[in-house]
Amino acid sequence: MSTTAANTPIDSTSPLSAPARDRLYAELAQAITTAGEHREALLLARLALLLFERLGDEAAARIAIAEALQDLPEPSLSAI
Amino acid sequence: MNLPIDRIGDFRYQRFRARRPALHDGVDPHRHRVAIVGGGPVGLAVALGLANWGVASMVAEADDTVCVGSRATCISRRSLEIIDRLGALPAFLAKGLAWTGGRSFYKTDEVFRFEMPSHPDQRLPPMINLEQYYIEQYLVDAVARRNAAEPGTIDLRWGTTVEALRIGADGIGTDGIRADVGDDDGRYVIDADWLVACDGGQSLVRRTLGLPLIGTGYEGRYVIIDIHLPSTHPTERRAWFDPPWNPGSTVLMHRQPDDIWRIDYQLRAGEDTETALQPENVERFVQSHLDAIGEGHLPWRTVWTSIYRAGAMTLESYRHGRVLFAGNAAHALPIFGVRGLNSGFDDADNLAWKLALVVRGAAPDTLLDSYSSERIAAFHINAENAMRSTEFMSPPSRGFELLREAALSLAGRHRDVAALINPRQTDAVGYQASPLSTASADPDGIAPGRLLPDFPLVPHGHFTERLGPAFLFVAFCRDPATASRWVDAIAQAAIRALPVRGLIVAAPDADWAATAALPPDWSLIHALPAAVAGHSGNAAMLYLLRPDGHVAARWTAGGGDAGAGAGDAGAGAVDAGDTAAATAPVAATPAAIAAALMHAAGHAARRDSETETRR
Numbered sequence: 039m040s041t042t043a044a045n046t047p048i049d050s051t052s053p054l055s056a057p058a059r060d061r062l063y064a065e066l067a068q069a070i071t072t073a074g075e076h077r078e079a080l081l082l083a084r085l086a087l088l089l090f091e092r093l094g095d096e097a098a099a100r101i102a103i104a105e106a107l108q109d110l111p112e113p114s115l116s117a118i
Numbered sequence: 119m120n121l122p123i124d125r126i127g128d129f130r131y132q133r134f135r136a137r138r139p140a141l142h143d144g145v146d147p148h149r150h151r152v153a154i155v156g157g158g159p160v161g162l163a164v165a166l167g168l169a170n171w172g173v174a175s176m177v178a179e180a181d182d183t184v185c186v187g188s189r190a191t192c193i194s195r196r197s198l199e200i201i202d203r204l205g206a207l208p209a210f211l212a213k214g215l216a217w218t219g220g221r222s223f224y225k226t227d228e229v230f231r232f233e234m235p236s237h238p239d240q241r242l243p244p245m246i247n248l249e250q251y252y253i254e255q256y257l258v259d260a261v262a263r264r265n266a267a268e269p270g271t272i273d274l275r276w277g278t279t280v281e282a283l284r285i286g287a288d289g290i291g292t293d294g295i296r297a298d299v300g301d302d303d304g305r306y307v308i309d310a311d312w313l314v315a316c317d318g319g320q321s322l323v324r325r326t327l328g329l330p331l332i333g334t335g336y337e338g339r340y341v342i343i344d345i346h347l348p349s350t351h352p353t354e355r356r357a358w359f360d361p362p363w364n365p366g367s368t369v370l371m372h373r374q375p376d377d378i379w380r381i382d383y384q385l386r387a388g389e390d391t392e393t394a395l396q397p398e399n400v401e402r403f404v405q406s407h408l409d410a411i412g413e414g415h416l417p418w419r420t421v422w423t424s425i426y427r428a429g430a431m432t433l434e435s436y437r438h439g440r441v442l443f444a445g446n447a448a449h450a451l452p453i454f455g456v457r458g459l460n461s462g463f464d465d466a467d468n469l470a471w472k473l474a475l476v477v478r479g480a481a482p483d484t485l486l487d488s489y490s491s492e493r494i495a496a497f498h499i500n501a502e503n504a505m506r507s508t509e510f511m512s513p514p515s516r517g518f519e520l521l522r523e524a525a526l527s528l529a530g531r532h533r534d535v536a537a538l539i540n541p542r543q544t545d546a547v548g549y550q551a552s553p554l555s556t557a558s559a560d561p562d563g564i565a566p567g568r569l570l571p572d573f574p575l576v577p578h579g580h581f582t583e584r585l586g587p588a589f590l591f592v593a594f595c596r597d598p599a600t601a602s603r604w605v606d607a608i609a610q611a612a613i614r615a616l617p618v619r620g621l622i623v624a625a626p627d628a629d630w631a632a633t634a635a636l637p638p639d640w641s642l643i644h645a646l647p648a649a650v651a652g653h654s655g656n657a658a659m660l661y662l663l664r665p666d667g668h669v670a671a672r673w674t675a676g677g678g679d680a681g682a683g684a685g686d687a688g689a690g691a692v693d694a695g696d697t698a699a700a701t702a703p704v705a706a707t708p709a710a711i712a713a714a715l716m717h718a719a720g721h722a723a724r725r726d727s728e729t730e731t732r733r
Contacts, residue, residue, distance in 0.1 A: 083524035091534045 075118055123186060126421050127346060127376030129251055131183045136277035136301035145307040150176045150273075151477050153297065153310035155280045155323050158185065159250065160445030160462040161316035162257035165272045166204040167470025169264050170587040173477050176273040176308070178280055178299055180317075184254035187422040188344050188380050190459030191247050191372060196546040197463040198242045199572070199582050199667070206260040210253070213375050214246030220355030222529075222539050225362055229529035230539040240572060241580040245543065247353060247374045249344075250459070277301050280317070283326050285439065295440055312473060314442045316466075321447035327438060331450060333431030333501070338512025339385045340453070341394050344422040345404060347379045349413050355541065357511075359526050363410040364403065368511055371407075378421060381407065382453075384512055395423050428452040428508045430501040436465075436490040444469055449497050454507035457500040457544045464547070465493050471587065471665040475719060480615035485720025488553050496547040503542045510539065549668055556662075556671035556714040559704075562655020563594075566669045570661060573649035576626045582667065584643070588617040589670075589715060590663040594654035595624050600675045604660050605640060610708035616719055625650055660706050662714050671714035673706035 054062070066085075073081040090099050124131050139146050152168060154161045157179025165175045193201075193214065201207050219233040234244035261272045282298040295313045298305055315323035324331075353373040360366060370382040381404065385394055393399060400420055408414040432449040436442060445462030469489050475481035513519040529536035548568035549555070555566035564570050570592065572582040584590070591608050595601040601622045608620060620640040625647045636642060653659065658675035704710050 079520055080523055080527075083520045084528055087521070087524050087528060087535050087538075088532065091532070 126186070126249070126251065126344075127378050129249070129255070129376065131251075132255075133182050134276035135182070136303070137275055138278070138301060138303065138306065141306050144305070146309070149294070150174075150308060150310040152176070152312045152314060152473065153178065153295065153308060154314045154316055155297075156315065156317035156321075156445075156447065157181075157254075157258075157274060157276070158316060158318060158445070159190070159253050159257060159459055160447075160466050161314070162254065162261060162274075163200070163204060163463055163466035164314050164316060164444060164470055164473075165274070166206070166257065166260055166264065167466055168474050168477075169268070169271045170203065171471065171474030171478070173474045174271050174273070176275065176310070178275050178278040178308075180277070180279040182277045184251045184258065186251065187249075187424055188342075188374055188378065189250035189424075190253070190456070191249055191374055191380055192456035192460075192543075193246050193248055193253065193463075194456065194460045194544050194546075195240070195242045195244050196544075196569075197460045198246065199585075200463045200467045202583065203467075203585060204257070204260055205263065206256050209256040209259065210246065210248060211242075213252055213256075214248035215353040215373055215375055216243035216246050217353040217355070217373075218244055220357070220541065222357040222359065222541075223361070224359050224526040224529065227530050229526060230536045232540050232543075234543055235545075239574045241574070241582070242572075245456070247372055247380075249374050249376075249378065252375065253459075275299075275301070280322060281305065283313070283323065283441075285327075285441065293440075311477065312440050312442065314444060314469070314473070315447045316444050316462075317447050319446040319450055321443070323441065324433070324443065324447055327441065329433055329438070331431035331433060333450075334429065334505070335431065336428035336452070336508060336512055336514055338428050338508070338514070339391060340382050340426040340428075340512070341385060341391075341400075342422075342424040342426055343381045343383075343400055343404060343420060344374070345379050345381065345418045346377055346421050347408070347413065347416055347418040348377050349373075349379065349416060351413070357541070359522075361407070361410060363406045369407060370511075382426070391425050395425070426453060428454075428512050430505055430508075432494060432497045432501075434494075436493055437486050442469060442473070442486060442489065444493075448493070451497075451500055452504040452508040452512075454511045455504050455542045455544055457504050460544045461493075461496065461500050461547075464496065467666045468493055472720070474587070475616075478615065481719045482721060485554075488720060492549045492552055492554075495549065495551060499547050500544070503544075507542050511541075552668070552670075554664065554670055554718045554720065556717050558672050560655075560659070560672060560674050562657065562674065563653055563659045563672055564661070564669050566671060568669055569667050570653065570663055570669055573645055573653070576644040576646060579643075581621075581623075581643075581645070584619075584621055584641075585663070585665065585667050586619065587665055588619045588639075589665060589718065591618065591620040592661045592663060593620065593622045594650050594659045594661075595622055596658050596675075600658045604706055605637065607706055607708045607711055609637060611712035611715060613712060613715055613719075616715060618715070623650060623653075662711070662718060664718055670718035673704065673710070 070078050070081060093099055139148060151173060152175040154164055154175055154177040157177045161177055165177050168175050198207060198210060201210055218236045219231065221228050222230040236244045261274055264271050278299050278301045280297050281300050284296040295310050297308050299308055315321055317323055351373065356371045358369040361369060366386055368384040372380040374380055385391065400423060405414060429450045430452055433443055436448045444465040448465065451457045451461060472485045472489050476483050476485055509518050510522055513522050525535055525538040529539055546569050550567045552567045558566055572580050574580055593601055593604050605620065612618065618639060622640065622642045623645050624642065626644040660673045661669055662671040664670050
């Protein structure tokens with residue numbers, strides 16, 4: 039795979055510690071599993087709305103939306 | 119609903135006969151200054167507004183009575199202020215039901231409550247509900263009163279349809295309009311200097327000129343059902359999202375006068391319009407809804423049904439030569455947030471004074487271009503707000519559906535997320551980029567283009583009652599010396615053909631012995647110090663208001679300092695968009711005031727030596 043502008047790694051300044059990130063990853067995974075396939079989209083939509091309010095930063099939220107949409111693959115590993 | 123109805127609730131329909139003048143070879147011999155196509159609320163508001171300026175008009179209305187059904191039932195505070203100036207307010211307030219807020223439910227839980235801005239000091243409620251047939255009838259009554267006082271001012275021709283337009287042709291040159299109109303006795307021809315198309319969403323004038331509406335249409339369809347229901351529930355806006363008794367649907371309910379309740383509900387994708395409106399389906403829907411809200415035991419019957427489709431579309435220009443468009447003929451707005459007729463009243467209010475000045479020869483016809491640009495800018499503000507409401511009430515795609523359910527289901531516990539449910543009811547729109555505004559560097563007070571907010575007077579009355587068919591200077595003063603300097607400057611700036619009035623607003627305890635000598639067009643009024651400060655900040659402030667209440671220019675007492683002379687006058691009149699030019703406050707000299715007044719009436723900025731000679 040070649041390195042292009044679209045997939046240039048972005049340096050993060052996240053204050054999350056590595057263990058904290060791992061815990062959140064697992065916790066959200068559990069929540070999605072608990073919600074079940076028919077409710078996973080709604081769960082993630084609610085989560086996004088709550089995180090917008092927590093973040094309180096429109097520009098940062100818009101960048102995150104754009105990043106989430108960029109290079110969004112067809113589900114393969116997670117195909118239902 | 120095919121037979122002519124004679125009453126809805128307490129409302130009785132009067133039928134009006136078509137009236138036509140004695141013709142000369144099939145032509146109405148009176149050339150009309152203004153012909154208005156459409157005698158709905160917007161057409162009648164234009165006619166009454168012109169009449170305030172002494173300009174007569176002819177109104178052609180295709181029907182022989184006012185409309186059937188509640189249609190545009192919510193009237194905003196701003197519209198009521200306009201209706202007041204048209205001489206029709208008491209009837210609206212006596213019959214209409216005032217309200218200030220509403221509630222939204224997700225399934226069975228109340229998840230959001232909103233209040234529109236409202237204060238006991240305000241003379242008018244933020245909204246009243248009144249069926250459109252009453253709205254139209256009260257305006258027709260105002261027309262009758264106006265004609266009784268000044269016969270022939272508004273020639274309202276019922277049962278008269280405009281069938282064809284010949285613009286700038288056939289013997290009347292390019293300076294007028296010739297129209298073929300028809301009534302029960304056949305066709306005849308009318309001539310007019312100006313034509314105002316207020317003939318609604320299906321505007322024949324618009325189609326005749328081949329003018330497209332551009333914008334966004336939506337697939338979401340709403341059924342409107344008016345029922346007679348003797349409920350005592352208070353007047354508020356209630357919205358149910360996904361109620362268990364009608365899963366997947368969105369239902370709105372409004373109280374209206376005469377025990378008539380308005381129910382709007384969204385058709386689901388694939389649901390057939392005609393099927394939904396079949397009486398047994400309406401019956402089942404309404405009964406299940408009333409049962410669920412605890413009113414199923416009350417007797418009810420359907421009085422009117424209709425279908426509504428959302429859309430936000432506008433003409434590219436509301437002026438085409440001598441043809442002007444207003445209301446739904448000019449634009450379509452989604453009902454959510456009630457900006458349809460309310461923006462139509464604002465159109466009429468903006469247009470009437472400008473067209474009157476042009477007809478009277480007091481302003482160049484280019485003043486009417488500012489009607490178009492200001493109201494199109496207002497359309498985009500209205501459309502933006504209405505779209506947010508519509509995207510919520512009638513989600514246009516999967517993403518909007520998903521986020522709506524996410525927001526509704528969080529709203530009960532998360533008040534910030536709940537703000538997304540706000541129906542964003544209409545509010546007064548300012549004309550921030552108006553070509554009629556004189557830019558101002560003053561940071562305090564109300565900026566040019568905006569409406570001067572209402573405030574109570576001492577001992578009684580309200581400021582907005584003082585607006586009338588004139589430009590209005592409003593001086594918020596701390597001392598008589600400043601007031602008399604401004605009064606003198608405005609007297610020197612007087613421009614023939616532009617009527618001007620003045621108000622001095624002072625705190626009740628001020629010493630105003632010097633004002634005994636106010637000119638006849640001036641009055642001294644009192645307001646509480648907080649209101650004076652709220653409108654003028656820390657300094658005394660002079661506003662020039664347009665006849666529709668929007669600020670055209672403002673000056674502070676210290677602006678440009680006492681020594682500033684007439685040489686500064688030209689700096690006042692700049693394009694509103696060119697804010698960089700307004701770097702320093704300009705003194706309210708006679709020259710600066712004259713320049714701002716001429717500018718507000720659509721005259722290009724001129725030197726003060728020319729102002730007296732311009733008509």
